[in-house]
Amino acid sequence: MLKSAFTSDLIEAGCDEVGRGCLAGPVVAAAVVLPKNFTHSLLTDSKQLSASQRAQLQEEIQHRALAWAVAEVDNRQIDEINILNASFLAMHRALDKLTVHPELILVDGNRFQPYPFVPHQCIVKGDSHYFSIAAASVLAKTHRDELMQQLALEHPHYGWESNVGYPTPAHRQAIQQHGITPWHRKSFAGCQ
Numbered sequence: 001m002l003k004s005a006f007t008s009d010l011i012e013a014g015c016d017e018v019g020r021g022c023l024a025g026p027v028v029a030a031a032v033v034l035p036k037n038f039t040h041s042l043l044t045d046s047k048q049l050s051a052s053q054r055a056q057l058q059e060e061i062q063h064r065a066l067a068w069a070v071a072e073v074d075n076r077q078i079d080e081i082n083i084l085n086a087s088f089l090a091m092h093r094a095l096d097k098l099t100v101h102p103e104l105i106l107v108d109g110n111r112f113q114p115y116p117f118v119p120h121q122c123i124v125k126g127d128s129h130y131f132s133i134a135a136a137s138v139l140a141k142t143h144r145d146e147l148m149q150q151l152a153l154e155h156p157h158y159g160w161e162s163n164v165g166y167p168t169p170a171h172r173q174a175i176q177q178h179g180i181t182p183w184h185r186k187s188f189a190g191c192q
Contacts, residue, residue: 014132
């Protein structure tokens with residue numbers, strides 16, 4: 001069972017991103033502030049959940065959270081500032097949009113660019129340890145998957161409806177055959 005909170009008294013925002021390893025599309029981050037006593041029998045790292053479970057949880061998280069926000073950094077900006085900085089920027093943008101100001105940020109992973117005036121705690125595999133980070137991972141993934149499924153309608157050759165931009169063999173083959181789209185990350189080796 002995941003933990004409800006890192007501290008007993010601070011307002012905590014869980015933060016996670018999705019799409020770092022993709023060849024196309026934005027990197028998407030979410031920030032979620034949950035009630036202190038929040039628990040859920042199903043909620044965990046979004047990669048461990050089915051698409052239907054994520055869809056169910058997305059609605060429930062948005063309803064039960066004290067505040068939540070999702071933000072993107074597009075492929076052009078990823079090419080300009082690199083994927084690590086773009087991931088941090090997406091998380092900062094999500095935090096900027098929260099309607100409840102956090103007193104502590106719980107970040108999935110081992111690195112983070114400090115957010116102004118709010119301390120943070122990096123937690124490796126945090127989306128498997130804390131509900132707020134798991135909730136952020138679900139909101140980021142469902143948002144990004146929906147976006148890539150819409151882009152797949154415009155660019156049907158790349159299989160984005162199923163690979164959501166990740167470098168699968170079929171996606172790489174499509175790049176070889178059809179070239180790159182305006183949504184591809186030109187700085188990534190698989191797109192050159």
